[in-house]
Amino acid sequence: MNDFIVDLNDVKIYQDDHLVLNNVNLKVKSGELVYLVGKTGSGKTSLIKTLYADIPLKYGMGRVSGFNLETLKQSEIPYLRRDLGVVFQDFQLLNDRSVKENLLFVLKATGWGNNIKIQNRIKKVLELVGMSYKDYKKTYELSGGEKQRVSIARSLLNEPKLIIADEPTGNLDPKTSNEIMLLFKKVQSDGIAILMATHNYQIIRDFPSKIYNCSEGSIQITERLIL
Ligand SMILES: Nc1ncnc2c1ncn2[C@@H]1O[C@H](COP(=O)(O)OP(=O)(O)OP(=O)(O)O)[C@@H](O)[C@H]1O
Numbered sequence: 001m002n003d004f005i006v007d008l009n010d011v012k013i014y015q016d017d018h019l020v021l022n023n024v025n026l027k028v029k030s031g032e033l034v035y036l037v038g039k040t041g042s043g044k045t046s047l048i049k050t051l052y053a054d055i056p057l058k059y060g061m062g063r064v065s066g067f068n069l070e071t072l073k074q075s076e077i078p079y080l081r082r083d084l085g086v087v088f089q090d091f092q093l094l095n096d097r098s099v100k101e102n103l104l105f106v107l108k109a110t111g112w113g114n115n116i117k118i119q120n121r122i123k124k125v126l127e128l129v130g131m132s133y134k135d136y137k138k139t140y141e142l143s144g145g146e147k148q149r150v151s152i153a154r155s156l157l158n159e160p161k162l163i164i165a166d167e168p169t170g171n172l173d174p175k176t177s178n179e180i181m182l183l184f185k186k187v188q189s190d191g192i193a194i195l196m197a198t199h200n201y202q203i204i205r206d207f208p209s210k211i212y213n214c215s216e217g218s219i220q221i222t223e224r225l226i227l
């Protein structure tokens with residue numbers, strides 16, 4: 001056992017047969033905020049998809065939340081994903097449904113049956129992200145920042161140990177991005193690890209933390225920003 005929530009050792013990341021990243025060594029501890037940077041096409045999203053088993057791990061040793069990615073069976077993928085929250089740049093909400101219905105959809109899909117527990121959990125996560133007062137709104141009626149709050153609420157539903165965020169502020173203005181980061185910091189202070197791919201160097205300056213840089217087909221930990 002170790003206390004790493006993500007532990008990749010000498011992993012290769014593929015898109016189909018195309019090798020995207022080689023010699024990937026990446027570790028995230030419980031409760032840690034880790035940034036993933038690198039220019040467009042450098043492999044950040046491919047790496048992230050490998051962590052939630054959207055891309056299979058073919059070579060190397062990779063563990064996420066205690067699951068061995070190399071030997072993970074198809075039937076185990078939902079259990080891995082239940083330990084993770086995933087947040088996307090484009091939110092990926094169901095636009096024709098209300099905020100509450102979006103959250104209900106995920107709880108039902110992940111096996112929640114007790115209606116009181118369901119209502120309490122939805123209330124709790126919406127309070128956490130400051131969106132309780134708009135729980136009845138259709139998500140197409142929300143601003144980008146509000147949508148991202150809802151998608152973070154959704155990622156928290158099953159009490160994940162890790163949130164993986166792929167450019168979560170990519171569609172947001174600087175002030176809203178800052179608010180979303182404050183929310184992530186609050187989530188982190190509850191002991192949840194966050195791995196975030198970003199092009200937003202202002203955020204990294206304002207909320208400094210460990211950085212991994214994807215470049216030239218591999219990934220290196222870096223102490224300072226290379227701009
Ligand atoms: N679905 C796909 N099928 C085949 N190749 C892909 C696919 N998605 C990405 N690639 C390729 O894999 C490489 C890495 O892409 P990836 O999306 O991981 O980069 P990224 O660092 O996330 O870029 P960005 O900053 O633009 O989001 C690129 O060469 C890209 O063209």
Ligand SMILES: [Mg+2]
Nearest residue numbers: 044045046166
């Ligand atoms: Mg990407």
